Amino acid sequence: MSTKDLRKAYHPNYFSIDSILAAQTLVPCMTQTTIPKFGFLVPDCNSEDLPFGTNLQLPIWAARVLCRPLRTFVAVTIPPGFKEAHGKVTEEDPNIVDLSKVNDNFYEAGHLCTALFHSEAGELAEMLPDVLQARVLCLGSATGTPSPNGTPIKAELMDNVEKKLMEDTQKCRTNVDEWLE
Amino acid sequence: MSGMYGEIALELIKELDRHKGKLPAFQENELRQALDEMQILFEQNQRDVSMNIPGNPEFLAALHLRHAALERNKQCILAYLYTRLKVITDMRWEHGPVIPANVRANMTEQEVQFFANYNKTLANYMGSLGENHGLDLTQDLKPPKTLMVEIRVLQDYGEFELEDGSSVLLKKDSVHFLPMSQCEALVQQQIVRIVEKQTSQHKK
Numbered sequence: 001m002s003t004k005d006l007r008k009a010y011h012p013n014y015f016s017i018d019s020i021l022a023a024q025t026l027v028p029c030m031t032q033t034t035i036p037k038f039g040f041l042v043p044d045c046n047s048e049d050l051p052f053g054t055n056l057q058l059p060i061w062a063a064r065v066l067c068r069p070l071r072t073f074v075a076v077t078i079p080p081g082f083k084e085a086h087g088k089v090t091e092e093d094p095n096i097v098d099l100s101k102v103n104d105n106f107y108e109a110g111h112l113c114t115a116l117f118h119s120e121a122g123e124l125a126e127m128l129p130d131v132l133q134a135r136v137l138c139l140g141s142a143t144g145t146p147s148p149n150g151t152p153i154k155a156e157l158m159d160n161v162e163k164k165l166m167e168d169t170q171k172c173r174t175n176v177d178e179w180l181e
Numbered sequence: 182m183s184g185m186y187g188e189i190a191l192e193l194i195k196e197l198d199r200h201k202g203k204l205p206a207f208q209e210n211e212l213r214q215a216l217d218e219m220q221i222l223f224e225q226n227q228r229d230v231s232m233n234i235p236g237n238p239e240f241l242a243a244l245h246l247r248h249a250a251l252e253r254n255k256q257c258i259l260a261y262l263y264t265r266l267k268v269i270t271d272m273r274w275e276h277g278p279v280i281p282a283n284v285r286a287n288m289t290e291q292e293v294q295f296f297a298n299y300n301k302t303l304a305n306y307m308g309s310l311g312e313n314h315g316l317d318l319t320q321d322l323k324p325p326k327t328l329m330v331e332i333r334v335l336q337d338y339g340e341f342e343l344e345d346g347s348s349v350l351l352k353k354d355s356v357h358f359l360p361m362s363q364c365e366a367l368v369q370q371q372i373v374r375i376v377e378k379q380t381s382q383h384k385k
Contacts, residue, residue: 014256014259014260015259015260015263015264016260017194017197017198017260017264020191020194020256020257020260021191021194021195021198023253024191033239033242034239035239035242035243035246036239036240036242036243037225037243038243038246040184041184041185058185059185059187061187061249061252061253062185062246062249062250062253064249065245065246065248065249066242066245066246066249071241073241073242073245
């Protein structure tokens with residue numbers, strides 16, 4: 001009874017810890033206007049106000065408020081790690097790509113980035129399921145069921161969603177084996 | 182980027198994430214600091230709104246950013262409190278109605294009260310099921326395999342009365358052969374341990 005959590009993503013779970021941590025991911029931004037009294041965000045800023053054209057890193061929860069279709073106070077760029085990971089996973093061997101290096105909550109953070117107002121957000125939204133699909137096939141081989149891919153993924157290279165899937169699959173596997181004995 | 186708002190509240194969340202599924206000590210200081218930060222942000226926003234000409238676009242950015250920080254702090258604090266309560270309710274199903282002392286030390290008075298209320302509500306509900314005597318839902322969470330079970334006693338417990346009226350003396354390291362249903366509560370409180378499950382033989 002206790003191990004069934006609410007779902008991990010923000011929708012529908014406002015209290016999801018993974019989602020809160022993912023929203024802290026920093027994205028590169030450039031201010032499109034001065035922001036008064038926020039000069040403290042950039043260490044070597046001389047004035048009290050954040051001037052126009054400053055480059056800084058903001059967490060997603062701040063960036064998504066300042067970057068909207070009708071009012072763009074900052075211009076965001078999607079962190080390159082996501083696209084790179086997609087490239088590596090689809091073209092090279094998906095087993096060895098380290099998603100946890102990009103982000104511990106790769107899929108959740110990627111999902112939040114697709115909601116940012118940016119021209120590549122749509123592309124990113126299509127890339128994420130591809131990555132998931134490729135990796136899930138590898139996870140299958142890691143739990144002992146046969147799969148077309150060779151070596152399974154090491155735990156350090158997985159993000160939290162994959163780790164959880166892996167755990168649950170292994171638990172089910174042991175339960176089924178026990179029951180069949 | 183240092184000194185951004187919302188970092189103290191985020192520390193609360195990170196602490197919970199580190200102790201996955203367990204209850205760490207209640208961080209009252211950090212909670213108060215986060216609430217103080219929210220108060221400061223709110224007052225700054227109030228000041229900006231009252232002293233500025235509406236429509237000045239620059240102050241809107243600051244306003245939105247502070248509001249986002251307020252919402253962020255709120256989400257972190259609520260998630261912190263909610264997750265702790267969830268851990269506490271899970272404990273009822275895993276350890277029974279008595280909280281171990283070391284966990285109790287990490288709970289606030291309100292959380293202890295919550296646990297007591299949850300126990301009461303659960304007991305009321307379980308008592309209302311079945312006819313007359315109710316149904317204990319916290320037993321048999323996994324389907325039981327046998328009717329009788331052999332147990333080894335881990336701590337001195339004393340006399341334990343069975344349903345049929347006879348009593349057994351539970352002394353440390355003694356082994357008994359008892360019906361499963363009556364041992365479950367003892368197993369949950371770690372007073373006894375199941376030695377091996379034998380094929381069911383109704384021994385009376």
